[in-house]
Amino acid sequence: MATKSAKSAKKPNVSSEELMEHYRQMLLIRRFEEKAGQLYGMGLIGGFCHLYIGQEAVVVGLEAAADEGDKRVTSYRDHGHMLACGMDPNGVMAELTGREGGYSKGKGGSMHMFSKEKHFYGGHGIVGAQVPIGAGLAFADKYLGNDRVSFAYFGDGAANQGQVYETFNMASLWELPVIFVIENNQYAMGTSVQRASKTPDIYTRGLGFGIPGEAVDGMDVLAVKAAGEKAVAHCRAGKGPYILEMKTYRYRGHSMSDPAKYRTRDEVQKMREERDCIEQVRDMLLTGRHASEDELKAIDKDIKAIVNESAEFAKTSPEPALDELWTDIYAD
Amino acid sequence: MATEILMPALSPTMEEGTLAKWLVKEGDTVASGDIIAEIETDKATMEFEAIDEGVVGKLLIAEGTEGVKVNTPIAIIGEAGEDMSAPAEPAATAPAAAEAPAAAPATAAAPAAPVVDSSPDYPEGTPMKTQTVREAIRDAMAEEMRRDDTVYLMGEEVAEYQGAYKVSQGMLDEFGARRVIDTPITEHGFAGIATGSSFAGLRPIVEFMTFNFAMQAIDHIINSAAKTLYMSGGQMGAPMVFRGPNGAAARVGAQHSQDYAAWYASIPGLKVVMPYSAADAKGLMKTAIRDNNPVIFLENEILYGKSSEVPDMDDFTIPFGKARTWRTGSDATIVSWGIGMTYALEAAEKLAEEGIECDVIDLRTLRPIDYDAVIASVQKTNRCVIVEEGFPVGSLANHMASAIMERAFDYLDAPVLSLTGKDVPMPYAANLEKFALITTDEVVAGVKQIAYR
Numbered sequence: 001m002a003t004k005s006a007k008s009a010k011k012p013n014v015s016s017e018e019l020m021e022h023y024r025q026m027l028l029i030r031r032f033e034e035k036a037g038q039l040y041g042m043g044l045i046g047g048f049c050h051l052y053i054g055q056e057a058v059v060v061g062l063e064a065a066a067d068e069g070d071k072r073v074t075s076y077r078d079h080g081h082m083l084a085c086g087m088d089p090n091g092v093m094a095e096l097t098g099r100e101g102g103y104s105k106g107k108g109g110s111m112h113m114f115s116k117e118k119h120f121y122g123g124h125g126i127v128g129a130q131v132p133i134g135a136g137l138a139f140a141d142k143y144l145g146n147d148r149v150s151f152a153y154f155g156d157g158a159a160n161q162g163q164v165y166e167t168f169n170m171a172s173l174w175e176l177p178v179i180f181v182i183e184n185n186q187y188a189m190g191t192s193v194q195r196a197s198k199t200p201d202i203y204t205r206g207l208g209f210g211i212p213g214e215a216v217d218g219m220d221v222l223a224v225k226a227a228g229e230k231a232v233a234h235c236r237a238g239k240g241p242y243i244l245e246m247k248t249y250r251y252r253g254h255s256m257s258d259p260a261k262y263r264t265r266d267e268v269q270k271m272r273e274e275r276d277c278i279e280q281v282r283d284m285l286l287t288g289r290h291a292s293e294d295e296l297k298a299i300d301k302d303i304k305a306i307v308n309e310s311a312e313f314a315k316t317s318p319e320p321a322l323d324e325l326w327t328d329i330y331a332d
Numbered sequence: 333m334a335t336e337i338l339m340p341a342l343s344p345t346m347e348e349g350t351l352a353k354w355l356v357k358e359g360d361t362v363a364s365g366d367i368i369a370e371i372e373t374d375k376a377t378m379e380f381e382a383i384d385e386g387v388v389g390k391l392l393i394a395e396g397t398e399g400v401k402v403n404t405p406i407a408i409i410g411e412a413g414e415d416m417s418a419p420a421e422p423a424a425t426a427p428a429a430a431e432a433p434a435a436a437p438a439t440a441a442a443p444a445a446p447v448v449d450s451s452p453d454y455p456e457g458t459p460m461k462t463q464t465v466r467e468a469i470r471d472a473m474a475e476e477m478r479r480d481d482t483v484y485l486m487g488e489e490v491a492e493y494q495g496a497y498k499v500s501q502g503m504l505d506e507f508g509a510r511r512v513i514d515t516p517i518t519e520h521g522f523a524g525i526a527t528g529s530s531f532a533g534l535r536p537i538v539e540f541m542t543f544n545f546a547m548q549a550i551d552h553i554i555n556s557a558a559k560t561l562y563m564s565g566g567q568m569g570a571p572m573v574f575r576g577p578n579g580a581a582a583r584v585g586a587q588h589s590q591d592y593a594a595w596y597a598s599i600p601g602l603k604v605v606m607p608y609s610a611a612d613a614k615g616l617m618k619t620a621i622r623d624n625n626p627v628i629f630l631e632n633e634i635l636y637g638k639s640s641e642v643p644d645m646d647d648f649t650i651p652f653g654k655a656r657t658w659r660t661g662s663d664a665t666i667v668s669w670g671i672g673m674t675y676a677l678e679a680a681e682k683l684a685e686e687g688i689e690c691d692v693i694d695l696r697t698l699r700p701i702d703y704d705a706v707i708a709s710v711q712k713t714n715r716c717v718i719v720e721e722g723f724p725v726g727s728l729a730n731h732m733a734s735a736i737m738e739r740a741f742d743y744l745d746a747p748v749l750s751l752t753g754k755d756v757p758m759p760y761a762a763n764l765e766k767f768a769l770i771t772t773d774e775v776v777a778g779v780k781q782i783a784y785r
Contacts, residue, residue, distance in 0.1 A: 038383045040744075121528070121532070122564075132528060135525050139529045143534060170516065256343070267377075299712020
């Protein structure tokens, strides 16, 4: 299994700085999401709000494998991807509260956010639609002769959409430099993967289209990064698409209004206690003497400050001016 | 420092809820993520988690309490040993409601006087050549592809087969397989790929073998291409063209014969073009390819082979939102576009023989629409019919009738008539198909009806 070999190979080679950075990034996402949940509870965030808590290792590991100019697109569970690719937490949080200082000036919301500067192409609200869009980003790079790769993230639920397979076929046929990242968090809203997919390993569905792929322990940031580097090298070498199926888990409900009756409290608790991606790195940092408790506390404090500042910004940034209703419908 | 825990909103519509059960008691230590209460919302019973670690100081609302408003303090959490009997730090409150938009003025302003752009599409004396609509579209695409390397053509049978309707004839030879791309039969997928490529700097032309098949792709046309500029606050959009034959051809039945003009014209973020003549097809296609927005370009299989005069000049473009007046008369206005112009012009010819002279206006683009040209004409003729191939309910003809009523009500001497296709799926039988479509005779009868002749 790729998962196992990646695991055994990685530990000696990782630097303290790298581990600390992974810890920092994952913690930022977790604390940011907890704060978003809190603001939602206070009525400051409206509509749908899908939290990424539990899945942090996936985006942090893959962003560590990406280079400048590589592109990414994902679904509506997008806050983690935006923070991991370097977007400003203030701009993301202010978009969640629908304010002028948000990435889309308050007009997109949690599910629809973009950053041209960071090559983040959404935040897409229609399940599965980001998959051909991601292949389209890769199409543009190939057409223009750039050696960039694109990451198209989607869930185990989206993996059952027809357009995913239409895209697999064309991406393979045209050898597009796109990495299909299946974030298999075990539940498509309230439907477990066993109840929706005949094949438990979704990455194997790429084989019929000639796309290589593998399952990865998505709770282990180093395994994710190692698999990401392999996939990036494959795409960058012009060998066409690659599939990474991240076996991961979301701790929170599908969205804020999910009563989560489809799984037991024990199942979630067990995952948190035994597999948590942040705790794993924290243990590595402490047992490997890469960092002291005090250094980790200092990181926690920094992150808390960043997140609190983003919440403050998101609360105080004004609502968009009413004439914003009429802008950005057409480009000149 | 002690903080208040507030009654959370746990769904987009929740305003109050029942505090069904406390899962902690005063004095308990909680960590971030611990479930502290069960709350019944309007939809379901939800678990409520602690955000910060601390000690539960006081439970302010007893379990079982119904109708607890969102943002009411329900508990106090603080550090161990802290005195939490004092009022806690006030928690942030929900934002004030958005400033109400200014009320609409009580008295309606007088409708604006129409401003008509009647400038010619090309300079007088320009040499002309006779071309089919098919050739005009091909030339427009080829000229723009020579001009801009980011423009490419993608679709089923566009390359080696030379186009299902031969519109892209010769383009593979000139531009090669990098820029003229045959796709598998997979409209949803390739519309999405093309849209993604437009976000990243390319300017795709997507050919649908017919717009009937674009229904498989309509999610990308609308949700991905048309809305992204707005949703991204202007950061990125989809400069691209979706084109292909639209509407009825001949005897191809219900699934291959629908006119989608009204559907696409209802979407903010799209531009919609439906040319009738070869010159308009050429000039509008060049404008569409250069436009920085997604453009729906509705062609027609019956019109592909029709020849007409096209200006023979280097860079012939026609701006969107500018109608063309094909003939003038003072007795009635006939408004149409695309294939509907065939019936409009034939009817005007017949009516002229009977002494009824009509303005015949070709809208050419359906988003934006040149309302002013229509209003100015109606102010002159005081009567109007609108001719459309598509279904009657929710039609563009209905929309135009409403616009005329709003801006030229006082000028009307008769009701505005919507002359559309019948409210039935397209039948196959030759006689029924003919009966389902709008005909020249129906347009003649309609104009006579409103002219009281």
